[in-house]
Amino acid sequence: MASVEVSLKEMMAGVEGALGAAVVDYTSGMALGTLGGNKDLDLTVAAAGNTDVVRAKVRTMEQVGLKGRIEDMLITLDSQYHLIRPVTGRSGNGLFLYLVLDKARSNLAMARHQLKRVEEAIEI
Incomplete structure (x- = not known):
């Protein structure tokens, strides 16, 4: 099992061209941890904004009766x-x-393969 810090390092190091990574709680919109980013890529702001994207997709799936989970x-x-x-x-x-x-x-x-591996190992 991997911590947030280890998971972030695996996301960044395991994928060529990685610019930034975050682990985000989409119930609150808060980033539990970030790594990378720069002045043009504020990962904390991006994490909060992408929370809305995830919530919208989950809500839409419920409204149209789609079963299964978002991969x-x-x-x-x-x-x-x-x-x-x-x-x-x-x-x-x-x-x-x-x-x-x-x-x-x-x-x-x-990158998708690496994220799947990180997802399977992360422990909060």
């Missing part, structure tokens, strides 16, 4: 990928992993 969500920008992966399991209910990637330097499939 991950991808937001594609001109030069970045923003990848969101809800954490499942008893210790991760209400959390999501958030990873920002440089689109030109990253492999999206590998």
